[in-house]
Amino acid sequence: MPSLKDLKNRIASVKATQKITKAMKMVAAAKLRRAQEAAEAARPYAERMNKVLASLSAANAGNAEAPLLLSGTGKDQVHLLVVATGERGLAGGFNSSIIRLAREHALKLLAQGKTVKILTVGRKGNDILRRTFKENIVDYVTFREVKQLSFANADDVARRVLELYSKGEFDVATLFYARFQSVIAQVATAQQIIPAKFDDAEAANGSAALYEYEPSEEEILEDLLPRNVAVQIFRALLENNASFYGAQMSAMDNATRNAGEMINKLTLSYNRQRQAQITKELIEIISGAEAL
Amino acid sequence: MADAFNFELVSPERLLLSEKVTEVVIPATLGEMTVLGNHALTMTTIRPGVVTVKLASGQESKYVVFGGFADILPTGCTVLAESALPLSDVTRETLQARIEAAQADAGAATDHEHKTKLEQYLNELTNLNGAILPA
Numbered sequence: 001m002p003s004l005k006d007l008k009n010r011i012a013s014v015k016a017t018q019k020i021t022k023a024m025k026m027v028a029a030a031k032l033r034r035a036q037e038a039a040e041a042a043r044p045y046a047e048r049m050n051k052v053l054a055s056l057s058a059a060n061a062g063n064a065e066a067p068l069l070l071s072g073t074g075k076d077q078v079h080l081l082v083v084a085t086g087e088r089g090l091a092g093g094f095n096s097s098i099i100r101l102a103r104e105h106a107l108k109l110l111a112q113g114k115t116v117k118i119l120t121v122g123r124k125g126n127d128i129l130r131r132t133f134k135e136n137i138v139d140y141v142t143f144r145e146v147k148q149l150s151f152a153n154a155d156d157v158a159r160r161v162l163e164l165y166s167k168g169e170f171d172v173a174t175l176f177y178a179r180f181q182s183v184i185a186q187v188a189t190a191q192q193i194i195p196a197k198f199d200d201a202e203a204a205n206g207s208a209a210l211y212e213y214e215p216s217e218e219e220i221l222e223d224l225l226p227r228n229v230a231v232q233i234f235r236a237l238l239e240n241n242a243s244f245y246g247a248q249m250s251a252m253d254n255a256t257r258n259a260g261e262m263i264n265k266l267t268l269s270y271n272r273q274r275q276a277q278i279t280k281e282l283i284e285i286i287s288g289a290e291a292l
Numbered sequence: 293m294a295d296a297f298n299f300e301l302v303s304p305e306r307l308l309l310s311e312k313v314t315e316v317v318i319p320a321t322l323g324e325m326t327v328l329g330n331h332a333l334t335m336t337t338i339r340p341g342v343v344t345v346k347l348a349s350g351q352e353s354k355y356v357v358f359g360g361f362a363d364i365l366p367t368g369c370t371v372l373a374e375s376a377l378p379l380s381d382v383t384r385e386t387l388q389a390r391i392e393a394a395q396a397d398a399g400a401a402t403d404h405e406h407k408t409k410l411e412q413y414l415n416e417l418t419n420l421n422g423a424i425l426p427a
Binding site: 038041042044045046048049052150151154211212213214215219220223224227230231234 | 300302303304305306307320321322332333334335336337361363370372374375
C-alpha cells in the first residue's frame with residue numbers, strides 16, 4: 001500500500017505529464033492546420049500535372065520509344081521502396097503503420113525472389129527498418145533540420161531516386177506514406193511512382209491529339225516525367241506531414257484524457273487513505289482517553 | 293477589347309493567381325509568346341523569365357517563374373511553374389542564390405547532355421538577372 005506521501009508525489013507527477021501532453025496537443029493542432037493548408041495548396045499543381053501527363057501518356061501508349069520513366073524497364077526484378085515516415089515519435093500508430101505496410105510489402109517481394117532496395121525518408125522509419133533490412137537500405141534522407149517542407153526538399157529526394165533509376169539500379173519504385181483522411185484517420189498507402197501510372201481514365205479520351213506541342217511532344221514528356229516524380233514525392237511528404245500532426249494530436253488527446261482518469265483514481269485513493277488515517281488517529285485518542 | 297479568359301499560375305507549393313485576364317505573356321522555351329482568348333490548344337515548356345499578366349480589370353502584374361510548362365486551352369491558360377514569385381518579391385540575393393545552386397549543379401553533372409541543359413538553364417538565369425535587376 002503506497003503511503004500518503006507516495007500518492008501525493010504520483011499525483012503531482014501525473015499532473016505534470018498531463019500538462020505536457022496537453023501542450024503537445026495544442027502545438028500539434030496548430031501545426032496540423034498549417035500542414036493541412038500546405039497540402040491543400042499543393043493540390044492544384046499535382047492535379048494539373050496528373051491530367052496533363054495522363055493525356056500525354058495515353059497518346060504515347062503504343063510508342064516504343066517512350067521515355068523509360070513512363071514505359072518502365074520492362075522488368076520488375078529490382079524494387080525500390082521509398083518509405084516516408086516522421087522525424088519524431090509520440091504520434092500514436094503513425095510511424096508504425098507505414099513501416100508495417102512497407103515491411104509486409106518487402107517481405108512479399110523477397111518471398112517472390114525479387115531484390116528489394118529501400119530508401120528511407122525520415123529518421124523513425126530509418127531507425128526501425130534498419131533493424132530488419134539493414135543491407136537493403138540504399139539511402140537515407142532526413143528533414144530533421146527542416147522547419148517548413150518546401151518543394152526543394154522533395155526535389156532532393158526525387159533526384160536521388162532518378163539517379164538510381166538512370167543507373168539502372170532498380171525497375172519499379174513504390175512510395176509509402178500515410179494519406180491524410182481526417183484528424184483521426186490516416187491511411188498508410190503504397191503508390192507506384194516509377195514507371196508512372198495514371199488512374200485518370202477520362203483524360204485518355206483523345207483530346208490529346210489536338211494539342212500543339214512546343215518544342216515537341218517527346219521533349220515535353222521527357223521534361224515532365226522527372227518533375228512528376230518530384231511532385232508525387234512532394235505531395236506524399238505534405239500528406240505525411242499533415243497525417244503526422246493529426247496522429248500526434250489524437251494521440252496526445254488520448255494521453256491527456258488518460259492522465260485525467262489516472263489523476264481521479266489516485267486522488268480518490270489518496271482521500272480514502274487520508275480519511276482512514278484520521279479515523280485511526282481519532283480511535284487511538286478516544287481509546288487512550290477511555291483507558292485513563 | 294479582347295475576350296477575357298481564365299488564367300492560373302500554380303507552383304508546387306501554392307496557387308499564386310487565378311483570375312480573369314485578357315492577355316498573358318509567357319516566356320516559352322522557343323521564345324516569348326502572348327496568349328489571348330480563344331488560343332489554340334497548346335502545350336509548351338517555359339524557361340526562367342517573367343510572366344506578364346493583364347487582368348480583366350486593366351491592371352498588370354508580373355511574376356518571375358523558374359522553368360515549368362504552360363497548358364493553353366481556348367478557354368483558359370494554366371502555367372505550372374517549378375517555382376514562381378511575384379516580381380516585387382524577387383531580390384538580387386534570391387536570384388544570386390539560385391544562380392549559385394545552378395552553377396553547383398552544372399559543375400556536378402557528369403552526363404554531357406544533362407550538363408548542356410543545366411548550363412543553358414544557368415545562362416537563362418543570368419540573363420534574367422540582368423533583365424529584371426539592372427545593375
